[in-house]
Amino acid sequence: MQVLDIKTTTKFDTGLEDVLKELETTQKDFWNLDRNCANFLYSLIIMKQAKNVLEIGTSNGYSGLWILKALEITKGNFTTIEFWEKRQSAARNYFTSLFPDSKPDCRIGQAIIALEDLYDEIQKGKKQSFDFVFIDANKKEYIKYFELVDKILAPDGVILADNILTHYEKVTPYVENLFNRDDYTSQILDLGAGMMLSVRLQ
Numbered sequence: 793m794q795v796l797d798i799k800t801t802t803k804f805d806t807g808l809e810d811v812l813k814e815l816e817t818t819q820k821d822f823w824n825l826d827r828n829c830a831n832f833l834y835s836l837i838i839m840k841q842a843k844n845v846l847e848i849g850t851s852n853g854y855s856g857l858w859i860l861k862a863l864e865i866t867k868g869n870f871t872t873i874e875f876w877e878k879r880q881s882a883a884r885n886y887f888t889s890l891f892p893d894s895k896p897d898c899r900i901g902q903a904i905i906a907l908e909d910l911y912d913e914i915q916k917g918k919k920q921s922f923d924f925v926f927i928d929a930n931k932k933e934y935i936k937y938f939e940l941v942d943k944i945l946a947p948d949g950v951i952l953a954d955n956i957l958t959h960y961e962k963v964t965p966y967v968e969n970l971f972n973r974d975d976y977t978s979q980i981l982d983l984g985a986g987m988m989l990s991v992r993l994q
């Protein structure tokens with residue numbers, strides 16, 4: 793069987809494409825998704841027609857740019873969390889220069905605290921629940937993220953989590969918890985570092 797080097801065909805306008813290509817040269821330094829996985833994330837958000845997307849783990853904004861591009865189509869909002877200020881400030885610069893009208897909600901701080909804040913804001917009606925959540929921060933904390941995400945996820949919301957196969961030991965509590973839940977259907981995909989897709993059933 794022929795092994796293909798190019799696995800996606802999506803190409804954007806020059807401005808965005810140039811930045812993505814530049815960020816792809818430092819992908820390993822910033823722990824970004826590879827292009828194939830980023831394209832999958834982009835496609836899922838469009839398929840879901842997601843209106844409120846949350847990302848846990850912004851880094852320098854590589855995956856965020858794909859998310860914003862998808863949200864241009866679905867006309868949705870983006871919230872992203874990162875505790876490393878320098879990284880998120882780089883991300884914010886890319887977001888504002890390439891998507892000046894998008895106004896992403898970029899939160900700096902520990903993911904767990906930020907998730908608790910989001911829960912409070914949703915309870916108070918200041919923010920809407922999320923219909924798509926991308927988990928890509930501290931692998932050991934995935935289970936804690938899930939406990940909070942479960943409270944802020946809309947009915948039939950979708951969760952995509954990265955590094956499931958490369959960090960299996962650390963994410964085992966997350967995987968086992970979701971596999972034991974009757975109110976979610978989950979599947980591990982052998983894509984990039986291993987992604988788990990979970991869909992809430994109610």
Ligand SMILES: C[S@@+](CC[C@H](N)C(=O)[O-])C[C@H]1O[C@@H](n2cnc3c(N)ncnc32)[C@H](O)[C@@H]1O
Pocket residue numbers: 822823824825848849850851852853854855856873874875876879901902903904928929930933
């Ligand atoms: C794998 S990288 C995210 C890559 C990004 N999603 C992309 O594909 O472009 C994980 C990021 O999560 C951040 N992070 C790790 N633990 C965190 C925590 N407890 N709270 C907030 N951010 C965290 C790291 O600083 C890092 O930038």
